[in-house]
Amino acid sequence: MNSLEEGSYALYMGERRLEPFSLERNVVGFCDRCESDLESLAYFRTESGWMVSARCKKDHLILMRYDLEWNWQGDQELQISAKKEGISTLSREMLEAVFTRAEIRDMQACEQGLPFVRQNLYRARSKYDRFEKLFGIRLNI
Ligand SMILES: [Zn+2]
Known part of the structure; x- marks a missing residue:
């Protein structure tokens, strides 16, 4: 499961952490689950293209994947995770x-x-x- 870190909006994909490229807020589509607007939370750049994390008004989250020319490649599930820089998670x-x-x-x-x-x-x-x-x-x- 992909997760978006609360506060920093860093994206975790397994062990990989991606820092946001941009935190621009844009309407980026409609939510599959409730049909309200999806608003972007953070944009990410990868070797193969772009990823956009977005949230609707009912807090449904989605991770949208695009290639380098912004052709849509598919959606993935996304969840919010607690901020990791606190000390409660450290030994x-x-x-x-x-x-x-x-x-x-x-x-x-x-x-x-x-x-x-x-x-x-x-x-x-x-x-x-x-x-x-x-x-x-x-x-x-
Ligand atoms: Zn929704």
């Missing part, structure tokens, strides 16, 4: 390689909307570059 070992216990605690609290110590979060944020270099993941807290 403790990864986090502890870069952040202190207090920083991790306050990043978690911030992510969950709980009270946190601002200074710990600032300190943690100053290490995001290092974390990204180590693990290839950009945190977003």
